[in-house]
Amino acid sequence: MNTEVVAGKTASKWKLSLDTWAVLVAFLLALLVRTGVLKHVPW
Amino acid sequence: MADAITVPQVQPVQPALRFLRVIPGIFLLAAVGYAGKLLEQNVGAYAKAHHWTFPNIEYVLWAIVLGLVISNTVGVPAIFRTGVATYEFWLKAGIVLLGARFLLGDILKLGGVSLILVAIEIVGSLTFMTFLGRLFKLKPKLTTLLAVGSAVCGVSAIIATKGAIEADDEDSSFSIAAILALGALALFTFPVIGHFLHLSDKAYGLWAGLGVDNTAEATAAGALYSDAAGKLAVLVKSTRNAMIGFVVLAYAIYWAGKGQAQQVGNKAAFLWQKFPKFVLGFLIISVLATYHFFSKDQVGALANLSRWAFLLTFAGVGLRTNFSEMRKQGLRPFAVGAIGELAIAGFTLGLVYGASKIFGW
Numbered sequence: 001m002n003t004e005v006v007a008g009k010t011a012s013k014w015k016l017s018l019d020t021w022a023v024l025v026a027f028l029l030a031l032l033v034r035t036g037v038l039k040h041v042p043w
Numbered sequence: 044m045a046d047a048i049t050v051p052q053v054q055p056v057q058p059a060l061r062f063l064r065v066i067p068g069i070f071l072l073a074a075v076g077y078a079g080k081l082l083e084q085n086v087g088a089y090a091k092a093h094h095w096t097f098p099n100i101e102y103v104l105w106a107i108v109l110g111l112v113i114s115n116t117v118g119v120p121a122i123f124r125t126g127v128a129t130y131e132f133w134l135k136a137g138i139v140l141l142g143a144r145f146l147l148g149d150i151l152k153l154g155g156v157s158l159i160l161v162a163i164e165i166v167g168s169l170t171f172m173t174f175l176g177r178l179f180k181l182k183p184k185l186t187t188l189l190a191v192g193s194a195v196c197g198v199s200a201i202i203a204t205k206g207a208i209e210a211d212d213e214d215s216s217f218s219i220a221a222i223l224a225l226g227a228l229a230l231f232t233f234p235v236i237g238h239f240l241h242l243s244d245k246a247y248g249l250w251a252g253l254g255v256d257n258t259a260e261a262t263a264a265g266a267l268y269s270d271a272a273g274k275l276a277v278l279v280k281s282t283r284n285a286m287i288g289f290v291v292l293a294y295a296i297y298w299a300g301k302g303q304a305q306q307v308g309n310k311a312a313f314l315w316q317k318f319p320k321f322v323l324g325f326l327i328i329s330v331l332a333t334y335h336f337f338s339k340d341q342v343g344a345l346a347n348l349s350r351w352a353f354l355l356t357f358a359g360v361g362l363r364t365n366f367s368e369m370r371k372q373g374l375r376p377f378a379v380g381a382i383g384e385l386a387i388a389g390f391t392l393g394l395v396y397g398a399s400k401i402f403g404w
Contacts, residue, residue, distance in 0.1 A: 022135035023324035029140065030328060033344045034337060041347040 068126015069355070072133070075113070075362065076354035079106030103266045103357050107230065110361020119362055130359020134259050135321035137352030138277055142328030143337060143345035150278065150329055156402065157249065157279040160394050164253050165286060167390055168194035172383045179379050184210040184303075186379075187294055188218035193383050196284045196319075197222050197257030203287060203317050207295035208304045221380035224369045226260035229384070230360075234267045236392075246399045248272035252279025253391040256384070259360050262353060281322045288317035 016024070032038040083102040090097035113119065119127055169190045176186025188210055192201040198219050205215040233255060237247040247268050255261035258280050265276025292313055298304035307313050332342055369377075 017320065018132055019135055019320040022132050023139055023320050025132075026136040026139035026321075026324055026328070029136075029348055030143070030331075030337075030345060033341050033348070038344060038348075040340075041344040041351075043347040043350055 065126040065129055068123040069129060070126070071119075071123045071362070072127060072130060072355040072358045075109050075358035076102075076106045078109055079103070079358065080354065082109075101267060102354065103263055106354060106357040107263060107361040110358050111227075111364055112361075114362050114365050115367070118365075127359055127362045130259065130356045130363065133352040133355040133359070134262065135319075135324075137349045137356060138258075138262075138281060138321050139324035139328055140345050140349035140352065141274065141277055142325040143332045143342045143349075144274060145278065145325075145329045145332070147330055147333040150326070153275065153278055154282060156398060157252065157282045160249065160253055160391075160398060161279065161282045161286060163394060164387070164391055165194045165283070165290065168383070168387050169290070171386055171390075172379075175379050175383050179375060181375065181379060182214060184208060184298070185214040185217060187298075188214055189221065189380055189383070191290055191294065192218050192222040193225075193256050193380065193387060195287050195290050196280070197226060197260070199258070199284070199319070200287050200291070203291050204294055207291050207307075207317075208298040218380075220369045221377045222256050223364065224366070224377060225380050225384045226255060226257040227360075227364050229255045229388070230260050230264050230267070233264045233388075237268055237272075240392075242395075243399070244269045244271040245275060246395050248275025249279055249398070250392055250395045251276040252283065253394065254388045255280075258284060259356050263357050263360055266353065266357075281319075281325060284319045285322045287319060288314040291317050 029038070033041070080102040082105040083100060086097065087099050172190035172193055173186055176183070176189060181189070187208060188201050188204055191204045192198070194200075201215055201218045201222065204210070233247075233251055237250070242250065248265050248271065251261055251265040251268070251272065252275065255264050255276075261276050261280040262273065266273035292307065292310060295304060295307050295313070299306045328345070331337065332345075337345065
């Protein structure tokens, strides 16, 4: 006998993974550096 | 006929609230990481001023050790835990930004060599770990999780495989604990062995990328040796990570064939879902840097942003490692993991040694 699990409506089709968020944040930082908003990052 | 079970609808946590919850932990990561950086600068200078013989300990090690001390003495209070868990996020963002320090030609040259070594490592590790699991009479799905964890990319691979082969929570907890404990050991033993064998930065970076399972530990083990070794370890480890989809797909088909997991529908969609997107991000930033989208100063700024992201990661590696929690998971899976990791470390060292003779590194 198969058991089918019907998920509630909370699961969003467009929910981004941690990986994707990390890439988006990194791209945003790269864009800020490229456009000169972040000019100097000390270390 | 199928029985339908309706999962009760869980009230979603407001995004703003979720964001607020991570802030204390991120501050703790930053505080521990920055303390590591200050210790690196000041302890060496203090020892020199007082004519003491003291090894130059990098911020990487200080941050990890400080995190380990907090985690294994007072523990990490609940308010910080959600934020501390973001260290994986900082790791991935740091790897993407690190792409600015790689020219596409280097990636193709090194990536080609590492791809061959990674393929040999994955096949060898999966075969050996499966053999060990059978020898120690571990549950077959636990063996699969341990094999994937040590052959591909540690915790992420175990989590991805767990879902695909429908393994028990207990099996995945065992495997994750074993991989994390062994990763912590590798972090301290790999640099010592590398220095003992006088490995070049290139050879060591390749070895750390091939032999250390978890991406955070592989990055830290590489950075502990040298900056160049750290860069290469990240590249090789990312190549291993890129293989995750293929390995998980193969295991999903295998267990579905035995009737113990769901059939895989669209294989291309499955591969894309499992593919680590940060590897793609790393390549895109590297292509942009290669074609001078960023000036020299901007590449320097991106490299420093990547260092700050790794600083948070290394603090997180220490803070999330709790040895008493790991002990609770039992000895047998740990023993299988330890024997397997030892063999894989030796095997990958042999591979790197052979490659360094062929390519004259």
